[in-house]
Amino acid sequence: xxxxxxxxxxxNRKAPYGTIYAWEALEVVLIGAAFDQDVSVVFIDDGxxxxxxxxxTKGIGMKNFSPTYRTLGDYEVKKIYxxxxxxxxxxxxxxxxxxxxxxxxxTEEEIDNIVEVIDSxxxxxxxxxxxxxxxx
Amino acid sequence: xxILHTVNKSxxxxxxxDSCLKFATDGSALLLFEDGIxxxxxxxxxxxxxxDAVGRxxxxxxxxxxxxxxxxxxxxxxxISVVDYAGFVDLAAESDKVQAWL
Numbered sequence: 001x002x003x004x005x006x007x008x009x010x011x012n013r014k015a016p017y018g019t020i021y022a023w024e025a026l027e028v029v030l031i032g033a034a035f036d037q038d039v040s041v042v043f044i045d046d047g048x049x050x051x052x053x054x055x056x057t058k059g060i061g062m063k064n065f066s067p068t069y070r071t072l073g074d075y076e077v078k079k080i081y082x083x084x085x086x087x088x089x090x091x092x093x094x095x096x097x098x099x100x101x102x103x104x105x106x107t108e109e110e111i112d113n114i115v116e117v118i119d120s121x122x123x124x125x126x127x128x129x130x131x132x133x134x135x136x
Numbered sequence: 137x138x139i140l141h142t143v144n145k146s147x148x149x150x151x152x153x154d155s156c157l158k159f160a161t162d163g164s165a166l167l168l169f170e171d172g173i174x175x176x177x178x179x180x181x182x183x184x185x186x187x188d189a190v191g192r193x194x195x196x197x198x199x200x201x202x203x204x205x206x207x208x209x210x211x212x213x214x215x216i217s218v219v220d221y222a223g224f225v226d227l228a229a230e231s232d233k234v235q236a237w238l
Contacts, residue, residue, distance in 0.1 A: 014149075015146055015149075015171050015174065015205070016205065017170070017171070017201075017204055017205065018144070018145070018146065018170045018171030019171075045148065045149070046146050046148055046149050046171075046174075049174065049205060052205060052206035052207070053206055054206040054207075054208070055203075055204060055205060055206040056203045056204060056206075057203075057204040058203075059199070059200025059201075059203055059204060059220075060200045060201060060204045062204065064204075066206070089148065089180065089181045090148065090174065090177070090179075090180050090181075091177055091178055091179025091180040091183070092179075096206075
């Protein structure tokens with residue numbers, strides 16, 4: 001593995017199912033997990049819809065990839081951020097979103113839910129602090 | 137001359153819904169499906185134009201797309217009816233033409 005650890009941000013702006021972006025982003029995050037980087041996954045605009053609870057795609061004949069978000073903690077993703085203004089514009093709150101648990105298998109440190117709702121200004125800061133932004 | 141208007145794009149990402157509401161005349165039908173279903177939800181920034189639309193158009197939302205995206209029927213704006221795929225076909229068959237706002 002590379003010794004240089006970079007700050008990778010995966011920026012999600014699209015709703016799931018209507019286009020392939022959300023699913024592709026998730027695949028890239030999972031693949032990227034193999035590279036031991038400092039990863040944050042951010043959901044803004046329609047991207048916040050990716051995290052809604054209770055998705056059931058049986059009726060539309062597509063794979064429901066929503067449960068995969070809950071496994072992100074197992075792929076060394078420790079930072080998941082959601083833009084508050086995007087949620088509010090869509091009549092949503094954190095209660096509508098899935099929870100993602102995280103555990104450090106060596107220290108046994110546990111966090112029940114790493115999904116954090118933050119202000120837009122904080123999203124901007126995080127973007128500025130990243131070395132690379134992967135945009136979907 | 138009845139038209140069924142369909143919108144399958146998110147109202148927060150495209151202007152398909154805006155244009156549809158601007159051009160659809162009173163009494164015509166509007167079906168929201170795929171990412172268009174987000175316009176049917178309560179509490180959004182487009183709830184006001186949607187409530188106005190319900191007053192002059194027959195507004196429908198495709199149930200399977202609502203469910204796929206994690207929303208129960210109690211989350212939709214008053215006056216919008218949920219239809220299934222067969223209902224979609226019926227609406228298309230009953231209308232003289234279909235205008236898809238892609």
